Each structure stands twice: as structure tokens, then as C-alpha cells.
Amino acid sequence: MRRGVAVFGATGSIGRSTLAVLREHPDQFRLEVISAHANLERLNEILRVHQPRHVVITQSDQWKASQSLRAAFPAVVFHAGMEALNDLAAMPEVEIVVASIVGAAGLRSTLAAVRAGKQVLLANKEALVMAGTLVMAEAARTGAIILPVDSEHNAIFQCLPHAYRTGQTIPGLHQLILTCSGGPFRTLETQALQHVTPEMACQHPNWSMGAKISVDSATLMNKGLELIEACHLFAVAHTQIDVVVHPQSVVHSMVEFQDGSVLAQLGSADMRIPIAFSLGYPARLSIDAPRIQWQDLRTLEFESPRHEDFPAIELARASYAEGDDRPLVLNAANEIAVAAFLSGQIRFPEIMAITLECLNRLPRQPISVVDEMIVRDAEVRGLAKQLVEISVCS
Numbered sequence: 001m002r003r004g005v006a007v008f009g010a011t012g013s014i015g016r017s018t019l020a021v022l023r024e025h026p027d028q029f030r031l032e033v034i035s036a037h038a039n040l041e042r043l044n045e046i047l048r049v050h051q052p053r054h055v056v057i058t059q060s061d062q063w064k065a066s067q068s069l070r071a072a073f074p075a076v077v078f079h080a081g082m083e084a085l086n087d088l089a090a091m092p093e094v095e096i097v098v099a100s101i102v103g104a105a106g107l108r109s110t111l112a113a114v115r116a117g118k119q120v121l122l123a124n125k126e127a128l129v130m131a132g133t134l135v136m137a138e139a140a141r142t143g144a145i146i147l148p149v150d151s152e153h154n155a156i157f158q159c160l161p162h163a164y165r166t167g168q169t170i171p172g173l174h175q176l177i178l179t180c181s182g183g184p185f186r187t188l189e190t191q192a193l194q195h196v197t198p199e200m201a202c203q204h205p206n207w208s209m210g211a212k213i214s215v216d217s218a219t220l221m222n223k224g225l226e227l228i229e230a231c232h233l234f235a236v237a238h239t240q241i242d243v244v245v246h247p248q249s250v251v252h253s254m255v256e257f258q259d260g261s262v263l264a265q266l267g268s269a270d271m272r273i274p275i276a277f278s279l280g281y282p283a284r285l286s287i288d289a290p291r292i293q294w295q296d297l298r299t300l301e302f303e304s305p306r307h308e309d310f311p312a313i314e315l316a317r318a319s320y321a322e323g324d325d326r327p328l329v330l331n332a333a334n335e336i337a338v339a340a341f342l343s344g345q346i347r348f349p350e351i352m353a354i355t356l357e358c359l360n361r362l363p364r365q366p367i368s369v370v371d372e373m374i375v376r377d378a379e380v381r382g383l384a385k386q387l388v389e390i391s392v393c394s
């Protein structure tokens with residue numbers, strides 16, 4: 001029996017890697033649903049190669065523009081708008097949902113897949129940062145299996161006992177060690193960070209990714225978000241998570257047990273590897289990914305992050321420790337600031353300054369239901385946009 005798969009955010013970087021793995025195993029998987037937002041060109045390419053039964057065009061403005069595309073693929077059922085994802089996630093034909101929409105925009109559809117009790121391949125880390133307690137509680141209630149696609153969390157999951165499920169405590173754990181490439185500016189002087197461009201920030205030394213996560217990797221906010229993600233996925237206190245910079249991105253993360261043993265997962269920096277693990281789970285799929293070339297691998301280095309120049313990890317840690325809406329505020333402010341940096345409105349160090357300012361200006365609030373989260377998220381975005389405007393004028 002082939003397993004039905006839905007890929008939310010199919011036109012993105014994770015979506016592309018997922019479709020590549022699915023294409024290698026047509027005997028095991030059936031593509032039921034994909035979503036595209038604004039990139040109709042890429043959607044067209046996908047439809048020429050894959051045969052999904054349903055396509056959701058999440059950005060309603062694109063519906064009209066997609067008319068000829070829809071006419072060209074009469075066998076496909078097209079849907080307009082984000083809400084369609086929630087119903088399609090719950091279809092009995094869908095067994096696996098790949099949550100790979102970027103940012104807070106992915107929250108509702110990720111939650112819908114969890115509420116429908118699916119096997120959820122989670123790339124959309126922002127959903128856990130905003131609503132980790134709710135998402136994990138819903139998974140426990142419905143029996144949804146959340147498998148981390150993020151390479152670090154996938155590595156940790158692979159180091160845990162076979163019967164381990166995300167959301168459970170880890171027996172005998174001392175600490176989790178998240179590795180971090182250090183990003184493209186790892187060795188750049190403090191002063192030079194003022195002048196880096198979006199193009200420079202998107203040139204990641206080891207990984208090829210979407211623009212938002214590339215900038216997050218340059219500020220190290222990506223590691224901050226991942227720290228929060230790990231707290232939720234593995235039911236650990238933030239004090240049990242250490243971050244170590246490892247410029248080669250070969251060791252994808254580690255688990256240190258109370259007896260001093262450290263387990264690690266290694267592999268090439270290719271997202272098809274954690275995706276294949278999670279699609280095949282609990283079995284292993286064979287895929288055509290690059291292998292580690294041991295003879296070329298002279299050194300594996302480890303060092304501490306430069307927290308003074310890259311305060312994001314500690315800011316995320318403090319937000320998580322404070323609790324309530326702090327991680328949500330951190331995430332929403334960061335999304336707006338990153339978009340402003342990408343469009344050339346603000347400088348690189350202002351991404352963190354704006355995020356910090358939003359945290360300082362908005363008093364801490366408890367939030368527990370999704371509707372409240374969406375309202376708060378919009379409020380933070382409003383403030384962050386004002387701060388961008390002020391910064392542009394100054």
C-alpha cells in the first residue's frame with residue numbers, strides 16, 4: 001500500500017527536497033496534496049513531473065493568475081486559500097503531512113495536521129516557537145507522530161532509543177548539544193556586520209535554503225528558534241541544551257547521556273537525508289544523496305558562539321525562559337525585521353535591535369488558544385513595521 005503524502009509549501013526549498021525523495025520512491029508514496037503560494041512557475045514545473053490529486057494556491061491573489069495553469073492540468077483538483085489546507089490535512093487518504101511553509105503562516109495548517117492525528121514531518125519550526133505547548137499537547141491527545149525534519153532535531157531523534165516518540169522525556173539524558181554552522185559571518189569583524197548585504201547573508205557556507213532561514217542562520221536566530229523547538233520536541237528544560245559552533249556541518253547534533261556517552265548523527269549537508277529518514281520512518285529509505293567523503297574530511301572543529309555579536313541565541317533562550325507570549329513576540333518581530341533587511345530597508349544589526357525593542361515594548365501576556373496567538377502575532381507585526389519605518393527615516 002502506498003502512503004499518501006501532503007506537502008505544504010511544496011514550491012520552497014524543503015518542498016523541493018521532499019519531492020525529490022518522493023520521486024525516488026513512487027512505489028511507496030502517493031502525492032495527494034501540495035500547496036504553492038506565489039511561485040506559479042515552480043508550481044507548473046512540479047505539475048509537469050508529479051501528479052498530485054489536489055493543489056492549494058494559498059495566496060488568493062494568485063487564483064486568477066493561475067487560470068491557464070489550472071486549465072492545463074484538468075485531472076488535478078485546485079483549491080484557493082489557506083483554509084483549504086486544514087480540510088485536506090484531515091483527509092483519510094493523507095497519512096503523512098510535510099509542514100514546510102515558512103514562518104507563522106504555517107501555524108494553522110501544521111496544527112490541523114496534528115489535530116487530525118497524522119504523521120507530521122515538521123520543518124515549520126516557527127509553529128513550535130509560537131505554539132509549542134499547544135502543538136505538543138494536541139499531538140499527545142490525537143496520537144499524531146511529530147518527526148523533526150530540521151537537521152539538528154532529526155539528528156537528536158535518530159540518537160534516541162527506537163521506541164522514543166517526540167514529546168516524551170528522554171531517559172538518562174544529561175544534555176542536548178545543538179550544532180550550529182556559525183553562518184556566513186562567523187569570522188567577520190563586529191564593525192563589518194553593519195555593512196553586510198542580503199546577498200551576503202543568503203550565501204550560506206554549507207546549506208542551500210530559503211531566504212528567511214538563510215538570514216536567520218546569519219544572525220544565529222535560527223539556532224535560537226531551534227533551541228526553543230528542541231525544548232518542545234524533546235520535553236527538556238532550556239538549561240539542558242547547549243549550542244556549539246561546528247563550521248563543517250557534518251555532525252548535525254548530539255545527545256549526551258548521564259553516563260558520559262555522547263551519540264551523534266553525521267551526514268552530508270543535504271536536507272534530503274533527514275526528509276528521507278522521516279518519510280520512511282521507522283524503515284530506512286535508500287536515496288541518491290551525497291555521502292561523506294572521509295578522506296577529504298580533515299578536521300571537525302567545535303567552538304563557542306560569539307554571543308556579543310550574535311545575541312539571538314541568548315535572546316531566544318531568555319524569551320523561552322520567561323514564557324507566555326515571549327517566544328511568539330520574538331518570532332513575529334524577527335520575521336518582519338528579516339523581511340525588511342531582505343528588501344534593503346534596514347541594516348543587518350537592526351534585525352536584532354527591532355526584535356529586542358518589540359520584546360521590551362510589548363508587555364508579557366499569557367496566550368493559549370490559536371485565535372489569541374494570531375491576534376498577538378498581528379499586533380507584534382504592526383509594531384515591528386513601525387520600528388522599521390522609524391529606522392528607515394533615521
Ligand code: NAD
Pocket residue numbers: 008009010011012013014015035036037038039058059100101102103105123124125126149150151207208209210211212213271
Ligand atoms: P522557502 O522560502 O524556500 O519556502 C517556503 C514555502 O512556504 C514556499 O513553498 C512558499 O510558497 C510557502 N509560503 C511562504 N509564505 C507563505 C504564506 N504566507 N502562506 C502559505 N505558504 C507560504 O523556505 P524553506 O527554506 O523551504 O523553509 C521552510 C520551513 O522549513 C521554514 O520554517 C524553515 O525554517 C524550515 N527549515 C528549512 C530548512 C532548509 O534547509 N531550507 C532546514 C530546516 C528547517
Ligand code: MG
Pocket residue numbers: 150151152226
Ligand atoms: Mg536546522
